[in-house]
Amino acid sequence: MTRLAADAAGTGALPPLVEPHPTLTRREIERYSRHLALPELGSVGQRRLRNASVLVIGAGGLGAPILHYLAAAGIGAITVIDDDVVEASNLQRQVLHREADVGRRKVDSARDALLRLDPTMTVTALNDRLSADNARELFSRHDLVLDGADNFATRYLANDAAELTGTPLIWGTIIRFAGQVSTFWPGKGPMLRDLFPDVPAADSVPNCAEGGVLGVLCGTVGSAMATEAIKLICGIGAPLVGRLLRYDALTADYSTLQFTVDPQRPIVADLREAEEACSALSGGANIKGTDAGEPDVGTDDLSTDDLSTDDLSTVDVASLAVRLDAASEIHDLLAVVDVRDDWERELSAIPGSMHVPLERIEREGWSAVSDVCDGASEMVLYCKSGVRSARARDRLAAESPDQVTVRSLAGGIDAWERGRGTR
Known part of the structure; x- marks a missing residue:
């Protein structure tokens, strides 16, 4: 390495960082x-x-x-x-x-x-x-x-x-x-x-x-x-x-x-x-899958009780998969909402999810999702990596009915595709 010794004499004219090479061809x-x-x-x-x-x-x-x-x-x-x-x-x-x-x-x-x-x-x-x-x-x-x-x-x-x-x-x-x-x-x-x-x-x-x-x-x-x-x-x-x-x-x-x-x-x-x-x-914030440096977790290893995590505002991929694979009477109690833009859904989406863009949620609050959540006791929001869905969750949490729990999918659709082996 050829870096010259640093001179701590302030931030005016600074000396060259490197000695010159002897010659140019x-x-x-x-x-x-x-x-x-x-x-x-x-x-x-x-x-x-x-x-x-x-x-x-x-x-x-x-x-x-x-x-x-x-x-x-x-x-x-x-x-x-x-x-x-x-x-x-x-x-x-x-x-x-x-x-x-x-x-x-x-x-x-x-x-x-x-x-x-x-x-x-x-x-x-x-x-x-x-x-x-x-x-x-x-x-x-x-x-x-x-x-x-x-x-x-x-x-x-x-x-x-x-x-x-x-x-x-x-x-x-x-x-x-x-x-x-x-x-x-x-x-x-x-x-x-x-x-x-x-x-x-x-x-x-x-x-x-x-x-x-x-x-x-x-x-x-x-x-x-x-x-x-x-x-x-x-x-x-x-x-x-x-x-x-x-x-x-x-x-x-x-x-x-x-x-x-x-x-x-x-x-x-x-x-x-x-x-x-x-x-x-x-660590991937509850993301399961080899891309997050953790072993794959199959849905058979978890019960439906595992949907609740230490952070009650989020749910991980494996837990959500259990719910979506469960019997229809359990599935009907859960609404999965995609808050991304239209063009993103054309690339991938969680099967059965409904679409309400974040922009609309931030503008209208609970009224933007009330129809899609009709009869459900639980709503899981997702985006690409979990950032926008967390914002949507925060916007909805203050207005949601007491009987409805609103969570964000940790890691978003990226984590879902890794955990479900679709990427």
Whole structure:
């Protein structure tokens, strides 16, 4: 690793992060000639890029443009970590992958794409999830980390690992039409926990699958993150240390929020809190199935009494399946309601479920579902992963008749398909 020693002298002009590579080949001079023509970057800056080692967390919406532009810029060594596979729904925004890559591991698809772009670079593909077990070691052996994760737990784990190892971290997030970018460099400015002290609940903000995302937004935010990486490596410009860049694609509005170190914030001493958040995320919140890291649970192993869980506001897949497979007189007491949009039901739906979109429930309350719940003593709401159905449950709970129990299906249709072996 070639990262220079960090200087804690504030957030003004920052030194280059990486020592320059000794030379550029004639082919590299030709390839990067547009960089070499920039006085701020030039030959020395390009040699710094060629000597840099970068870790990218995620090969998805943000990771794809980050990886593509860093490889094109001449980064010498890139490690990408991701434990997911390419799905058809990824192709709308994850431009590194192709139709032919659907079903492949994302890191393998990403590695092949980067090596097609630059066969001379070094690409390490880790089919894994960032964890408390590997984070410190991975951060310590790279000059810089870019966080393209899609969940709060991993973002805070990355922040804490950066703080413990002194590794600069470039952070970005997207949802719907909005994105944010910042740079966290331990000892030189505030960190994520100075801006957002606590790990939010996993379902406090809808993910891209639930809330949607404009595909090209990933390119805008990911490119901004790659730009920050180049600036840090070469020691040029003013990086987003102590600043949060905010972008609204609908209004074409950019704004910057300044923030400082919170002197009252506890210093990160270990990865324990972030590890617990990641464990809760991977636990799947009552999701049963191999994709959640648990053995499959057959419906024959449960009785109808198992519908009630420790959290009476939710029901798990196996318990709901028992009820739906039961005799009709029991089934008739249960109403299953899909709160997703019309187009989502065309892809999959729980057999026998009725459709009342979340938008209508939030607008009309109990009157939106009173007809479909006629005669039932129990209502189970579901969406894709459980976020929207939890919102619908909260909206209905205050107005539901005393004799009707309203619950949300933990893990949504995704958990249902895993648990029932339909995916």
